[in-house]
Each structure stands twice: as structure tokens, then as C-alpha cells.
Amino acid sequence: MPTESKGLSRRGLLGLAGAGVVGAGVGIGADRAVMASAATGDPAAAASYPFYGAHQSGITTAAQNRLHFASYDVSGSSRAELIGLLTDWTSAAARMTAGRAVGEGATEGPYDAPPDDTGEALDLPTSGLTITFGFGPSLFDDRFGLSSRRPAALVDLPHFSGDALEESLVGGDLCIQACSDDPQVAVHAIRNLSRIAFGRASIRWSQLGFGRTSSTTRAQVTPRNLFGFKDGTANVRAEDGAIVDDHIWVPAGDGAEWMTGGSYLVSRKIRMTIETWDRAALREQERVVGRTKSQGAPRSGGTEFTEPDFAAEQDGEPAIDAHSHVRLAHPTQNDGAVLLRRGYNFVDGNDDLGRLNAGLFFIAFQRDPRTQFVPIQRKLAGNDAMNEYLRHVGSGIFAVPPGAREGSFVGAALFS
């Protein structure tokens, strides 16, 4: 009886404290994450990040392995109700990221009401869960009296060459990014936050991601995307102090004061035509990427973290192709513009022809999309050799406010 011998989880204990209870055999409560980590022997399972703070977690946090992302439409037009939703979301997010169940009643009672928490993460460690909230451009229309507060940096993304966006995968008033090393913990977060929003906001589109495609700390090994190449070798990392401060966080005096300490999230659902890619020669694949497949080294030589030498030649040709992804996306080719990328591989089943619906759910954080994502993507959309194997089908841009203070709610400064 392996699940019986560990005492009752913190969730269980809170439930017992809350209301009349059915269960019996109550042991001494222990922290859920620590307990579960001890049981599984996996140190990552115990990881836990604070919800409250100067910045929201889930940006420079070491990228977790799994993602559930959701974009929401707000149903009503009441400013008070929107504030109520954000308050409820904040409270639930703070509990879940601390390894606790949603609501004081937890799952044990009261017996004649629906449980506060849906329960599927009840025995699971926190697994590094972060929950990150964002506000889309449409939130700043005239419904909530926020139109004068829209940050200039929260642009409507322009049409990019080759865009094949599907309306049902674009936009949204609000977004939630839930990341965890256990997908069930991330799914539990989105499900419960969606449930809390019932009647106030509903999911517009959502995305599961099974594998991270970026490292956001130096300690993380560079992962591979579904092209089979290492991705994010040159990504901004949490340790890059001045770069993070200059390019990721919104500073005071940057236009919208309520965004100070926040960041801007751009998401792009990018389908890969992997069957076509898989028939391309290794030479072509490396030309397109500009790096070697085995090691991720620039085609100009060296190892993974060697800086690409765009002037290098090989057999009289540029060693790194003029249209290669690494060249076109590189900061030196974009007036120094960088992004903190935090994307995920996805597979959404298959199409009628038996091809996997697979690709990259791109997420990037930045201080100002006007000088970062937009010009970089303009350059890529027009010139990237990789476009032959890609199709952008979904898109979102969200203002991610700074972290909430305990006792307040996420985005509070927007409403003051």
C-alpha cells in the first residue's frame, strides 16, 4: 500500500481543516512537494517557485519540460467582474504553485458541494509549476474602461509574409502559461483556472507542449526541436543580468507605468511539415539551420557555443548560408535585438493524410515587441530558408504585468 504510508498530503490536511470530512487514518501533514520527491527520488519534482514577487515566475525561471497554455475571451464587460476574476486567479495560482489544492475546502468536503479542487494533482509534487498571466490587446477595447491604459508596446502584430493564421488560434483577452515538469500538474492548473473563470471567461484556444525547446539558465542542456536540431543555443538566459534587464523586463518610464517589471509575450503556433523535412538531405537541413545537426555547432566551425562566423567561407561560398535561420535570427543581424525564448514541441494528433500535426509552439518574452519580435520575424518571414518547412497557424501577443504583491492580485496596477 505505497500511497498509505506517507501520511496525508498538505492538500488533504487543509481539506480536513476546512470542513466535515469522510476520510480516516490521518497522519501528520507534510509538504506535498518534499514528500513526493522523497517518494520518487526525483529532485526536480520538489522544485517550487514563489508566485508573488517583483516579476512573474515562468519567464526567467529555468524552463520546465511541459506546457499547458490557454488564451481566454472575457465573457462580460464588467470591470469589477474582471478584477474579481484576476483576484480569484491570483489566489488559486499562489496556492497551486506552492503545492496546495485550490480553495480551502480542497477535495474532502463539504460533502454536498462540488470539491474546490478537481483532484488529479492531489498526490503529485509541485514539479516546478509556474503560472504566468498576460493581457491581450483586445482587453484594452472599451469594455473595461482600459482603452487609455494600453501600452504602446502592446501592438497588434502585423501580417508577416507567409502567415497562414487560423482565426480560432489567434488572439485572446487574457492568457495563462502553465509550465511544470509534470504535464498533469500543468493541465490541472489550466483546468482549475478555467473552472474558476466559468461564466466570466472561457478558453479561446489552448496548447499542450510536451518538450521544451529552449534553455533559460546556463545549467540546462540545450534541447532539440522536431527538426531534430538543438534549439535556443543563443537564447537569453537568466544569468545574463544586464541583457535580461535591458531586453526582457519593462523598465520604469517605458510608457505604461503599470507594466514596470513586466514583459511582453509573443506566442506563435508553428506547424512543421516534418514529412518534407525528413526527406531533405542532411546537407540541406544544415544549410537551412546554419548549424550541424549532431552537435549544434555553427557551420563556420567550433562547437555548440562557438559564436557563428558569418564571414567564413567554405569552397568559395559562405559557410553559413545567407538565408540560414541562425544568420537571420542572430542579434548581430538584427541591431542587437534579442528574445528570451521559452517554446515547446507539440504533436496534436494527425491529419486525414496520416501526417502528424506537429511543430513548435513558440513563446518569447521581451521588453518591447516593436523593436524585438516584430523586426526579427519580418526578416525571417521574408528570407528564412526554413520557411519552406514551416507554417505559422496561430499567434498571440500579451502584456505580462509584473509579479503580484501578497494581498493584491496580478495586474492590480492596471486598475488603479
Added chain:
Amino acid sequence: MPTESKGLSRRGLLGLAGAGVVGAGVGIGADRAVMASAATGDPAAAASYPFYGAHQSGITTAAQNRLHFASYDVSGSSRAELIGLLTDWTSAAARMTAGRAVGEGATEGPYDAPPDDTGEALDLPTSGLTITFGFGPSLFDDRFGLSSRRPAALVDLPHFSGDALEESLVGGDLCIQACSDDPQVAVHAIRNLSRIAFGRASIRWSQLGFGRTSSTTRAQVTPRNLFGFKDGTANVRAEDGAIVDDHIWVPAGDGAEWMTGGSYLVSRKIRMTIETWDRAALREQERVVGRTKSQGAPRSGGTEFTEPDFAAEQDGEPAIDAHSHVRLAHPTQNDGAVLLRRGYNFVDGNDDLGRLNAGLFFIAFQRDPRTQFVPIQRKLAGNDAMNEYLRHVGSGIFAVPPGAREGSFVGAALFS
């Protein structure tokens, strides 16, 4: 440079041995799984199961955490081509489950041909990958000269009360179940096997599962399904020697000799109407399941692994409702029929109303569906209180042949 210091993976080494190579800085090759496990500190990452053997792996194997399952239609009608496909699949599966890349050329060359392996699992540990092959009823039509070899136990599943099957999610000539503790490793397996099948078979339907809902060994903690309840408490486990032999593996003399040592797989894609479930009182949820939500104990008392007492009463009513899932599915209510369940939680995005497309991808193994899955499901379909919250939308049945012998291919006895 964390990825540089560990030497070249076994995959890389094989690639180097195979052909002219671009990479440099070659270290001493080491086993991929062991190497990666050392890097991550996660012992589960190193787990590796043999592909060849008396039985296929992925049945009594300790249920891994993640799933990618695919059903295939065979394109042609050539018996030789079908044998060729199974031979190629066997070879690739044996390599991948051993932590090796597909094909001798691996990903480093030859440079002017597509890589043999798509590469996204190149740096990942084996993570307990198992690949399990099955043959659907339609394989035994007149295309391949197999009609006389169809086992009587490989029935066409009958219509069950309440079935809401979608044609595109039903059936298939062949199936592959890939399970791993790393979803990218499972996805890599299905992707590469699908690629190998190009022109010979194509995916009919496929399913990712992010969380196991059964334990198949006594050492595993019972997981929770998306109803938030522990699932599979009474499941058959690998340690149940006689029960496994009597109820899971096909014995000699059971009708189709080529299936001796095999098993029958039934899959059901079961959508849960989780929004409705989440609005049900805890009392109703526990009535429907017949167990407590917190601990998974039978409503008749005790703890998780206490046997349910179906005669017990509480306030003059049966403690375990007459229509509860645990009662209707229990072996004592089904002439002793049992299943080895090996299902997974899934979320496939959301619908137009913003509800998560979520549920359980049910997988069960058994010696004979005629006396196991079919009568159990008949009883459940007609009476289970849980039906109010379920919709069966996909279905499959497959004969899973015994394990392949080294030098042969999976299912070889069917063709002899």
C-alpha cells in the same frame, strides 16, 4: 557548455562509424541512457527494456508515464511488402528501445541523403521506451492471404449502449503503442516508425497521453485520472503470476497458435465531460465511483487496497451504490473476468465552447476479449452511473503477437 563535456552519445558514435562525417571533437562513446541519467540524476531515465523476448514489452512492463499510440492503414495488398514493413519496424524498434538511433547512418551522414533518424531524441536517455505492435481485424481480410489465420478471439467489437464512435477514431490494420517516461522519446518512436512505413502504411488515428492511469507493478503508486480519482487500484499487476498467465497471455492451444505468448489489446478513446463532472457534489462523485476521492478507499470502508464489501450498508442503502463503477467493473461481478489496464489521461486542446477535449485513452490487455473486455464493457455500458460523464468516441482491437526472436520479426509466426 554542458552538452559538450559528456563525450559523444552512442548514437553519435554509430553515426561516425557509418559514414563520412562532419562533426569534430569526438570523445569516448558511452551508453546513451546511462550517460543521460548521470546528467539528470533521474534513475528512471536510464530504464531500458529488451525488445526481443517471449512476450512483447509494454504490457506487464511497469507502466511508463507518457504514451504515443498510432493506428495504421496498410496501403498496398502485397504480403511480401507487409512482411518487409514488419521486418523494418522490428529492426528500428529494437534499436530505439536500446537507446540507439534508427539506422546505421544515424544522423551524421551520408551528407547528401536524408538522415536515417529524425534526431529529436538524439541526446535523450532511453527513458524506459517500449514499442508494442498489434494486428487489427481488418488485416485478416483477403488482401494478404491471412483470412484463415484470424484468431477467433480477435472479434469485431460489438456496439455498446451509448457508443458515440467517430469513424476516423476507430479500427486500423496495425497499431503501435510507444510508452516512455519522456514524451519526446515516445513521439520520436512513432514519428520514425511512421516514416519507415511511408508508402506502405499511414497513420489512421493517433493519440498522445500525458499521464498514466494505471499501475502495472506493485511498486508503482496508483495514479489519478481526470475525474480526480485514483484509477486502477484493483488492476492486474506483473507480480500476479498465475493471474497474468491465466488472463493476460494467450496459452498454447487457445485457437491461433501464432498468438501463443501474445495478448489482445482493446483501446477506447473516452471523452470525459469534465465541466459537468466538476459541478457534481463530492457525494455524487463518490457514489458514481464507489470509492472515496481523497484516499481511493471503497465506500464500504478501509483504505485503498481494502477489498470492497458490496453487501455493506450505510443508512439503509448499499454503501457502494448498485450502479457504481467499482461494483460493475469488479471481477466478482463479472465471473472473475479481469483486465490488465494500461491507459492514459489525454487533453486534445479545446472545443468551440472553450471546454477542454479531455479524457481517458483506455488500453487493456487480456487473453480473450470475448470473455473479458466485451462482457465487462456490456455491463458498464448498460448500467454504470459514470456514463453520464463519459462518451466513447474511439475504439480499437488488436492481436498483439508474442515477442520477436532476435533475427526474426514481430508476428513472424503469422506468416509461416
